[in-house]
Amino acid sequence: MKKQAHLQILKEIAELLNEETELLPMVEGVLKKLLKATGFTTGWVFLLQENGGHYLAAAENLPPALSMNQCQSLKKGNCWCVDRLKDNRLKKATNIIECRRIEKVLKKNSGEANGIIYHATIPLQSGNELFGLLNVAAPFKEKFTDDELAFLESIALQIGSAIKRIRLTKREQEIALVEERNRLARDLHDAVNQLLFSLTLTARGGYEMSPDPIVKKTFNSIQEMAQDALTEMRALIWQLRPHGLEKGLIEAIKGYGEMLGLRVHVSLQGVISLPSLVEETLWRISQEALNNCKKHAGVSEIFLELQVFKHQVAFTIRDHGIGFFYDDSKKLPTVGVESMKERTEAMNGTFMLKSKPKEGTVIHVILPY
Numbered sequence: 364m365k366k367q368a369h370l371q372i373l374k375e376i377a378e379l380l381n382e383e384t385e386l387l388p389m390v391e392g393v394l395k396k397l398l399k400a401t402g403f404t405t406g407w408v409f410l411l412q413e414n415g416g417h418y419l420a421a422a423e424n425l426p427p428a429l430s431m432n433q434c435q436s437l438k439k440g441n442c443w444c445v446d447r448l449k450d451n452r453l454k455k456a457t458n459i460i461e462c463r464r465i466e467k468v469l470k471k472n473s474g475e476a477n478g479i480i481y482h483a484t485i486p487l488q489s490g491n492e493l494f495g496l497l498n499v500a501a502p503f504k505e506k507f508t509d510d511e512l513a514f515l516e517s518i519a520l521q522i523g524s525a526i527k528r529i530r531l532t533k534r535e536q537e538i539a540l541v542e543e544r545n546r547l548a549r550d551l552h553d554a555v556n557q558l559l560f561s562l563t564l565t566a567r568g569g570y571e572m573s574p575d576p577i578v579k580k581t582f583n584s585i586q587e588m589a590q591d592a593l594t595e596m597r598a599l600i601w602q603l604r605p606h607g608l609e610k611g612l613i614e615a616i617k618g619y620g621e622m623l624g625l626r627v628h629v630s631l632q633g634v635i636s637l638p639s640l641v642e643e644t645l646w647r648i649s650q651e652a653l654n655n656c657k658k659h660a661g662v663s664e665i666f667l668e669l670q671v672f673k674h675q676v677a678f679t680i681r682d683h684g685i686g687f688f689y690d691d692s693k694k695l696p697t698v699g700v701e702s703m704k705e706r707t708e709a710m711n712g713t714f715m716l717k718s719k720p721k722e723g724t725v726i727h728v729i730l731p732y
Contacts, residue, residue, distance in 0.1 A: 478502030660684025
C-alpha cells in the first residue's frame with residue numbers, strides 16, 4: 364500500500380473513533396473499516412478486564428476453524444500474544460509465527476482455516492496503559508512487512524487513545540450520576556421526608572385529642588397512610604444513596620433489609636472483590652427483591668447466597684413466602700422483576716426466577732466480571 368493510501372485509511376479511522384462513544388461498537392467499527400481498506404481479510408480484538416482476564420470484543424471474517432461454536436476457540440484459554448501482553452513483554456506489533464489457537468483447532472480437524480495460519484498481533488495502548496490486542500491476518504500470508512506492522516501500530520495507538528477516552532468519559536458520567544443521586548436523596552430527606560414525619564405526628568396528636576370515634580378513626584387512617592409513605596420514602600432514599608455500601612455489599616443488603624423490617628440470612632462463598640459496576644448491579648437487584656418480599660411474600664425472613672468465582676459471581680435470593688404462579692415463557696409479572704432481568708442482561712449475565720404458590724420465590728443471577 365502506498366503512503367497516500369495509509370494516510371487516507373488513518374484519517375477515516377480517526378473520524379470513526381472521534382464519533383463513537385460506546386466501546387464495543389467502536390472496536391467493531393474500526394475493525395471492519397481496517398479490513399475493508401487494506402489487504403487483510405480477518406481480524407479479532409481482545410480487551411483486558413479489570414480482574415486481569417480478557418475477552419473477545421470483536422471478530423470479523425473468521426474462518427470456520429475459529430468461528431465455530433460461537434468462537435469458543437478464541438473465547439477460552441490463553442495464547443502467546445495474550446500471555447506476553449499480560450506480563451508486559453509485548454511492546455510493539457509482532458509477527459506470530461505459530462498461533463496456538465489456530466494450531467489447536469486444526470489438530471482437532473475443527474473446520475477449515477481458509478489459509479489463515481499466521482497473524483500479526485498489535486498491543487492496544489495509550490502511554491503506559493494497556494487495553495488489549497488487535498490481531499489481523501490474510502490467507503497464506505506468512506509474514507508482515509515492517510511497513511505493514513508500523514501502519515498497524517499507528518492504528519492501534521489511535522484505538523488505544525479512543526478506548527481511554529471512552530472509559531474516562533464513562534467514569535465521569537458514573538461520578539456525575541452518583542452526585543445527582545446524592546443530591547436528590549438529600550432533597551427528599553430534608554423536605555418530603557420531614558413533612559411526612561410531621562404529618563404522622565400531627566395525625567397522632569389529632570387522634571389523641573379528638574373525643575369523636577369517627578374523627579379518631581380518620582386520624583388513625585391518616586397516620587397509617589403517612590407512616591406507609593414515610594417507609595416508602597426512606598426506601599427510595601436508600602435506593603438513591605445506599606448507606607452502608609461503602610462497608611460492603613453484604614452489609615448494605617442487610618441494612619436495607621433491616622430498614623424494611625426483614626431479616627437477611629447470608630451464605631457467602633469466596634472472597635468478595637468485585638468491580639464497582641458488578642457490585643452496583645447486585646445491589647440494585649437486591650433492593651428490588653427485598654421490596655417485592657416486603658410487599659408480596661408475607662414473611663419477614665429472606666435468604667441470600669453469594670458465590671464468588673474467578674470470572675463470575677452467582678447471586679441467589681429466596682424467600683419461603685406465599686409465592687405465585689409463574690411461567691417463564693410469558694411476560695415477567697412486575698416492573699420490578701423486569702428491571703432485575705434488564706440489569707442482569709445489561710451486564711451479559713443470566714437471570715432466573717422460580718416461584719410456586721405456598722413454596723416461595725427464588726431469584727438467581729449469574730454475572731461475569
